[in-house]
Amino acid sequence: MQHFTHHSEENYLKTLYKLENGKVKKVNNIALSKALELNPATVLEMVRKMAERQLVELLADKTIQLTDKGRKKALQIIRKHRLWEVFLVDKLNYKWNEVHDLAEQLEHIESDDLIQRLEAFLGFPSVDPHGDPIPDEHGKLKKIKTQPLSDAPIKKKVTVASLANSSNEFLKYLDKAGISIGDKLEVLEVEAFDGSMKVLHKKSSITLSNEAASNILVVV
Amino acid sequence: MQHFTHHSEENYLKTLYKLENGKVKKVNNIALSKALELNPATVLEMVRKMAERQLVELLADKTIQLTDKGRKKALQIIRKHRLWEVFLVDKLNYKWNEVHDLAEQLEHIESDDLIQRLEAFLGFPSVDPHGDPIPDEHGKLKKIKTQPLSDAPIKKKVTVASLANSSNEFLKYLDKAGISIGDKLEVLEVEAFDGSMKVLHKKSSITLSNEAASNILVVV
């Protein structure tokens, strides 16, 4: 019977990848600890082990950085996570804001073959239910040029591509508003005072705060 | 991020259940150790912990026995295992002899809701790809009255229901012979000398050893 070897390591890799590709440039021990919700002592210990395994580098200024090898591994996990999310939403009818924790478990299943078959079964989706692109089997990631809805041109039809914020609160907010990835929107009017906007959505006009609009990423 | 707490325990429960419901009546430490491929010291330690958790009982004669609580848990795991096997075969086109190790991983995913949805998605199958019945959500198991093909009446059409032996060798053997769960068979002739038999299968006559025939379970 088999163990989930380096199951934790996978969480470190994924989290590190997300931090490096998020707002933060330099990831230090504290930042990683907070993101993983683990004790800094724990994280330091693990990071050192991962450095031995050539998955991360500890720079002179204490920055923790993924190596190419580590980044590749991280992308494999993200690939698995996102494909399982598609499965959960498309096949098991979960809502997009319900799938994260389950995908978190499923992403650790070890089998490249399984993932290839799953991908084919799902019809080679290019994005997950949150609109985030799914890396290919080599870890390549297609980037989609998106912009916040708050910056979108007025009176142009745009499509919801992904979200800048995947917090549960925001996902629920969008769910209540009925907004999903792939929906068409059109900015009707922007309020100069607070940046809130009137937006056409499914033939009706809704109002979004600047906060909400800046977290909805769209393609023109 | 979440741990697979008591992941091992689930393997103990499942293995114990299978031993108790197999040929062996009394399961001792050695038998369980062998089945789990673990050191007896390890198994003893774990069994004692599981006894504290009321999952097993250690009888006076050293027999290890599942409690009702333990059996219920074991059946939940078997349920998950078998449903995932159906998924792998029906949806991802795996062969029935390829799915065991993957299902072994998937069965540890923690979510009752996921399993219910998976079951619905698969169309509420009653048996797994090996013909073994899938326990319902309460752990109830429909028993099918099967008999070894070697005991089947002559010149009666019977249906392959399950296998008494799920070893990889046997599964491959059946795969080569083209015999699957649900296939119709008819015993044409039994050789008194060695118990081998001529069997009608898909309009052609094949010969099976007594060894093979006694591991193929059929319903009349």
Add this chain to the structure above:
DNA sequence: TCATAAAATTTGGGATGCCAAATAAAATAA
């Protein structure tokens, strides 16, 4: 019954991951 084989148990470790609390080092503010 007595020797021997088999099974059960004890003992001392190991690896992985985790934590709290103490200390050291570095960065920031006054």
Add this chain to the structure above:
DNA sequence: TTATTTTATTTGGCATCCCAAATTTTATGA
């Protein structure tokens, strides 16, 4: 520059599962 805060690191431990090598108990056969 010194005091304060933040970050990094060390230390000692804990829980879960696992092992090998005794040792003790129990069974079995002669």
